[in-house]
Amino acid sequence: MAKAAMKGTKKAAAKPAAKAKATTAAKVSAKTAKPAAKATAKAAPKAAANAAPKAAAKAAPKAKAKSAKKPGLKLSMLRPSVNNMTVRVFARAAGFDHAETDAWGLTRTPEFLARNPAHLTPMIEDKSLPRGVLWESCAIMQYLANKYGLDKFYPKAPAKRAMVDSAMFYLIGTLYPYVARATYPALGFPQYAGEVGHSDAHADKKSEAQKAAAAAIAEPLEVFHSFFRDGKPFIGGNNPSIADIRLAATLEFLAVIDYELPKWAKDYMAAIEKKLGKAYAEPAGDVRGYIAHVKAQAAA
Ligand SMILES: N[C@@H](CCC(=O)N[C@@H](CS)C(=O)NCC(=O)O)C(=O)O
Numbered sequence: 001m002a003k004a005a006m007k008g009t010k011k012a013a014a015k016p017a018a019k020a021k022a023t024t025a026a027k028v029s030a031k032t033a034k035p036a037a038k039a040t041a042k043a044a045p046k047a048a049a050n051a052a053p054k055a056a057a058k059a060a061p062k063a064k065a066k067s068a069k070k071p072g073l074k075l076s077m078l079r080p081s082v083n084n085m086t087v088r089v090f091a092r093a094a095g096f097d098h099a100e101t102d103a104w105g106l107t108r109t110p111e112f113l114a115r116n117p118a119h120l121t122p123m124i125e126d127k128s129l130p131r132g133v134l135w136e137s138c139a140i141m142q143y144l145a146n147k148y149g150l151d152k153f154y155p156k157a158p159a160k161r162a163m164v165d166s167a168m169f170y171l172i173g174t175l176y177p178y179v180a181r182a183t184y185p186a187l188g189f190p191q192y193a194g195e196v197g198h199s200d201a202h203a204d205k206k207s208e209a210q211k212a213a214a215a216a217i218a219e220p221l222e223v224f225h226s227f228f229r230d231g232k233p234f235i236g237g238n239n240p241s242i243a244d245i246r247l248a249a250t251l252e253f254l255a256v257i258d259y260e261l262p263k264w265a266k267d268y269m270a271a272i273e274k275k276l277g278k279a280y281a282e283p284a285g286d287v288r289g290y291i292a293h294v295k296a297q298a299a300a
Pocket of ligand 1: 108120
């Protein structure tokens with residue numbers, strides 16, 4: 001979404017601190033904090049990631065003091081966005097020591113554009129990346145899961161990983177455009193160029209297009225349930241994968257149009273929130289706060 005469309009919405013969704021430190025200690029820190037692991041995640045990420053502490057200890061005995069350090073992460077984000085919510089949830093659930101910078105009003109500044117010509121958030125900064133930054137929520141989660149060996153969120157086995165990848169590509173390429181067309185008008189976000197909602201068409205035509213998009217959501221939704229979950233609690237099995245985080249966050253937007261989610265989807269979202277706790281609830285609160293704000297405005 002473009003920043004212009006989000007003007008006046010910041011207060012509703014924003015929390016007082018522009019920079020937030022994640023407090024959740026999770027998998028990453030647990031792995032790197034093992035007493036016998038003398039290598040830091042930075043110095044020997046694979047060793048730390050694969051929990052091969054003894055080998056790592058021999059390889060890098062001097063790094064002991066740093067072993068309890070959680071990986072740092074610089075994340076630029078916008079609070080009302082579910083694309084951003086996805087990475088914010090993941091960063092908390094995976095236990096990164098991350099600093100969030102609210103990019104409100106900054107995405108089109110020359111400084112931001114020089115680093116990220118797509119002007120999109122979420123964006124992470126990481127010196128080991130060829131261009132120093134990375135955007136696209138799914139690519140960010142894949143990269144961080146690869147780098148730190150977060151197999152719980154992104155399985156290593158090629159077949160299992162392929163299902164997670166397929167679910168995420170399907171979401172970004174098929175479900176999300178429907179969700180955007182159905183919800184962006186109500187959220188006050190601009191529609192994509194070339195679409196009815198973005199054109200000078202009569203309001204009736206725009207409303208028709210919005211309704212058609214909302215009606216189209218049911219099919220991919222059912223595919224996530226019957227094909228990707230396939231009787232399991234989550235796409236990832238017994239634990240939410242990065243595809244589950246991406247899906248649950250996306251579905252949050254549907255509340256703005258009072259979309260009647262099937263029971264399984266409501267239960268699924270509740271199960272993710274229960275499993276991830278504050279890691280999910282906190283970023284979700286920003287999106288929900290924004291939705292409550294636009295709904296209150298529409299009702300006034
Ligand atoms: N497919 C991308 C979408 C990212 C996106 O649309 N970001 C919007 C917020 S929802 C943004 O940063 N807009 C700011 C701008 O365009 O200036 C993802 O999943 O990360």
